Amino acid sequence: MPKSMYPELFTPINIGAVKLQNRVVFPPISTNFARKDGHLTELFLKHYLRRARGEAGLIIVENSCVSYPEGKHGAYEPRIDSWEFYEGWRNFANEFKKYSSALSVELTHHGWKDRGVDFLSAEKIREIIDSYGTAAEIACKAGFDMVEVQGAHGLLVNQFLSPLTNHREDEWGTPERFAIELRKEIAKRCGRDFPVTIRLAVDDFKDGGINLEEGKSIARVLSEHYDMIQADIGLGPKELRLEPMPYRQGWRAYLAEKIRPLNVPVTAVGMIREPEVAVNILRTQAELIVLGRALIADPDWLVKVKEGRVNEIRKCIGCSECIKARHDEDTAIRCGVNPQVGREVEIKPAKLKKTVVVIGGGPAGLEAARVAMLRGHEVHLFYDEFGGALNIAAVPPGKEKIKWLIEFYRNVLFDNDRVVHYPGKATKERVLSLNPDAVIMATGSRPIMPWPPEPEFLYTYEDVLRRRVILKNNNVLVGGGGLVGCETASFLAEHNSVTIVEMLPEIAMGMETLSRAHLLNELSLKHVKVMTGTRITGVEQGKVALDNGEILDIDAMVMAFGSKPYVPFSLDDVPTVVVGDAKKVRNIYSATSEGFRAATNL
Numbered sequence: 086m087p088k089s090m091y092p093e094l095f096t097p098i099n100i101g102a103v104k105l106q107n108r109v110v111f112p113p114i115s116t117n118f119a120r121k122d123g124h125l126t127e128l129f130l131k132h133y134l135r136r137a138r139g140e141a142g143l144i145i146v147e148n149s150c151v152s153y154p155e156g157k158h159g160a161y162e163p164r165i166d167s168w169e170f171y172e173g174w175r176n177f178a179n180e181f182k183k184y185s186s187a188l189s190v191e192l193t194h195h196g197w198k199d200r201g202v203d204f205l206s207a208e209k210i211r212e213i214i215d216s217y218g219t220a221a222e223i224a225c226k227a228g229f230d231m232v233e234v235q236g237a238h239g240l241l242v243n244q245f246l247s248p249l250t251n252h253r254e255d256e257w258g259t260p261e262r263f264a265i266e267l268r269k270e271i272a273k274r275c276g277r278d279f280p281v282t283i284r285l286a287v288d289d290f291k292d293g294g295i296n297l298e299e300g301k302s303i304a305r306v307l308s309e310h311y312d313m314i315q316a317d318i319g320l321g322p323k324e325l326r327l328e329p330m331p332y333r334q335g336w337r338a339y340l341a342e343k344i345r346p347l348n349v350p351v352t353a354v355g356m357i358r359e360p361e362v363a364v365n366i367l368r369t370q371a372e373l374i375v376l377g378r379a380l381i382a383d384p385d386w387l388v389k390v391k392e393g394r395v396n397e398i399r400k401c402i403g404c405s406e407c408i409k410a411r412h413d414e415d416t417a418i419r420c421g422v423n424p425q426v427g428r429e430v431e432i433k434p435a436k437l438k439k440t441v442v443v444i445g446g447g448p449a450g451l452e453a454a455r456v457a458m459l460r461g462h463e464v465h466l467f468y469d470e471f472g473g474a475l476n477i478a479a480v481p482p483g484k485e486k487i488k489w490l491i492e493f494y495r496n497v498l499f500d501n502d503r504v505v506h507y508p509g510k511a512t513k514e515r516v517l518s519l520n521p522d523a524v525i526m527a528t529g530s531r532p533i534m535p536w537p538p539e540p541e542f543l544y545t546y547e548d549v550l551r552r553r554v555i556l557k558n559n560n561v562l563v564g565g566g567g568l569v570g571c572e573t574a575s576f577l578a579e580h581n582s583v584t585i586v587e588m589l590p591e592i593a594m595g596m597e598t599l600s601r602a603h604l605l606n607e608l609s610l611k612h613v614k615v616m617t618g619t620r621i622t623g624v625e626q627g628k629v630a631l632d633n634g635e636i637l638d639i640d641a642m643v644m645a646f647g648s649k650p651y652v653p654f655s656l657d658d659v660p661t662v663v664v665g666d667a668k669k670v671r672n673i674y675s676a677t678s679e680g681f682r683a684a685t686n687l
């Protein structure tokens with residue numbers, strides 16, 4: 086096995102008495118895979134075992150409810166508040182014995198974000214502390230190596246820590262008191278040697294809340310009681326702790342750096358995706374790093390780094406599909422780049438090896454080709470352009486991470502003798518000449534054009550994003566305010582004055598809430614004018630007529646009215662599956678998951 090170029094990641098470290106094999110922490114990520122009644126499921130177990138196979142030093146199971154129903158947070162949160170759940174947790178922990186990862190669980194009480202903690206009676210506080218003790222005892226007896234107290238994200242412990250939510254004048258008005266009493270209760274139940282870590286709000290990012298100086302002081306006090314501190318974010322905007330794609334890698338590792346040095350390890354979290362970034366943080370800012378979405382996207386991230394296969398890492402691109410599922414829809418999480426999330430099915434060798442033609446180089450086609458190849462089929466891959474629609478999706482500002490997905494497929498689909506590449510147009514004759522057993526049609530979509538493009542005036546979003554036309558210092562109208570229209574507008578607004586016209590009452594509808602808010606804010610900062618509830622009724626050189634009677638004088642119009650499926654031909658005698666946008670225009674997740682499914686069904 087080649088020696089890893091990143092030895093810092095693989096240096097063992099102790100959390101209390103427990104030795105971690107490396108510096109990677111898989112943090113709590115709510116999956117919604119538990120049952121509504123709080124019991125664990127087979128899928129829940131498989132999801133975490135798959136991450137354990139990836140050898141992270143520490144795996145922390147998601148937000149688990151210590152006090153039901155008042156402390157529950159989300160419909161499918163697992164419960165650890167009563168011995169009724171003990172057996173489930175014990176079976177869960179037992180399954181981890183064969184892996185090297187240490188196992189923890191995040192103990193969470195949602196608290197009362199709107200009311201704070203002022204109204205709680207001393208008896209009630211003691212009762213809640215007792216419930217943390219019970220939860221920790223369940224985890225400890227079940228075989229967990231440690232537990233983590235959720236002390237960030239505006240939840241109960243954070244509410245005690247923050248001056249915005251704790252104005253008490255009794256003993257509980259001391260910010261750290263509640264967290265310290267919890268720790269003592271857990272030590273009483275589980276022994277002082279049973280490690281307890283805390284995910285700590287070291288900055289509330291909210292006026293009047295915990296600032297970093299105060300966070301540093303809180304961290305110092307709590308480091309006398311806890312065995313590891315994760316430097317995280319408090320009551321402030323959710324966007325900062327579930328950051329959308331445009332955020333810079335490792336942007337908030339400085340929070341960990343600022344609270345150091347402490348006498349316990351400090352962990353940095355947030356948008357850490359590449360081993361270079363991870364080791365740079367380990368060198369100067371923190372003792373451990375968190376890889377959350379990075380290990381959702383590719384549970385083998387660390388194994389690939391260890392084996393010198395960094396190029397094969399499927400990096401999380403920050404598409405927020407997982408957040409949309411968990412936070413907007415409260416359904417089981419899914420991943421835009423890893424179709425196995427939520428299925429946890431293995432890719433098995435095919436019983437009958439087939440000749441498979443995949444037509445299309447976008448995410449649906451490339452995922453289908455990858456899985457068909459892994460199953461041992463002979464794959465013939467046709468494409469006009471490797472990466473397909475991903476190439477234009479990666480162009481608008483802040484969307485560069487999408488290129489990572491193209492690179493991933495390039496790295497796994499080239500330089501091997503199991504996939505034959507056919508750049509250029511696929512024709513029926515070329516496909517049939519290969520005598521395929523199956524065809525996967527992943528030919529994507531084409532822009533909808535209510536008016537034919539006109540040179541020097543009327544273009545499609547593709548013309549703009551592919552830079553077939555360069556618009557500068559113009560007054561540009563973008564017709565259509567869906568995701569593509571808004572991102573095209575953001576791109577154009579760097580050098581033009583831009584107006585979006587959308588017939589629906591709002592723009593960028595259907596996007597994940599935080600990413601949408603980020604995009605809308607960007608459009609506003611770039612002074613993009615937005616006209617909603619407005620239809621374009623006519624277009625001629627230099628003018629656009631609207632259904633409100635207005636005629637706008639413009640230099641150029643860009644059509645972003647969406648796109649329609651494109652299937653260039655059909656093959657009567659060969660079993661064919663149509664996937665991705667060619668079937669119905671949607672997003673990266675639909676494309677990769679349908680490509681995956683088509684190839685597993687071959």
Ligand SMILES: Cc1cc2nc3c(=O)[nH]c(=O)nc-3n(C[C@H](O)[C@H](O)[C@H](O)COP(=O)(O)O)c2cc1C
Pocket residue numbers: 112113114115116147148191235238284326327328354355356357375376377378379407408411418
């Ligand atoms: C879908 C989703 C669910 C999450 N659930 C939790 C949770 O249960 N508890 C928690 O403390 N943080 C939760 N987080 C935050 C992550 O633990 C992590 O801090 C965040 O994703 C940033 O790290 P990353 O960029 O490595 O993913 C969640 C994040 C995501 C994306």
Ligand code: SF4
Pocket residue numbers: 378379381382400401402403404405406407408419420421422423
């Ligand atoms: S869904 Fe998107 S943001 Fe979430 S882990 Fe997968 S690639 Fe990352």
